[in-house]
Amino acid sequence: SQTIHQWPATLVQPVGSPLSLECTVEGTSNPNLYWYRQAAGRGLQLLFYSVGIGQISSEVPQNLSASRPQDRQFILSSKKLLLSDSGFYLCASLRGRTEAFFGQGTRLTVV
């Protein structure tokens, strides 16, 4: 079965510091991969999605970037974090070609 691994589970970072969140998928090949952010009390905002290695689509211009160096690896990065980058970051993939499922998420607090 397909599973998504995300780490770390929680992260506290100072303003201006860099960020790297990693997501890996098991049990499938060439998956569609997604990064979402959920700010406190808000819905899921689609940040990036990828249909293959090196292919990244950005939904919202912001302080973040994404990369897909390997088929089942998706990385979310920032060079300098802002307070507004705080939130719950979720990596997602597809099951059965149409249904999105999520990793356990990373709760990021920028202080």
Place this chain on the structure above:
Amino acid sequence: QKEVEQNSGPLSVPEGAIASLNCTYSDRVSQSFFWYRQYSGKSPELIMSIYSNGDKEDGRFTAQLNKASQYVSLLIRDSQPSDSATYLCAVGGTGNQFYFGTGTSLTVIP
């Protein structure tokens, strides 16, 4: 991003009652629709998917889709305290993107 609208609630129902959750979406070409349940501090989990107009039933859950009205709903029958969570409506875009509403918080009162 495509718009998906939900009433944020909170919605409170007594145990055993029917909970009704509603969602509207803006993109007329959307073809796939989903309901996720999210417990506090956890990631969302898929509970229902629907692709055609009409009703789809799975246990105590019924999803209803009306593409002409751009409306999706979720009914939870015989609500249980364990159903207390935030319910997220999601709509599939044309390029395998998924857009989520802000969620409706449901509390089932014992």
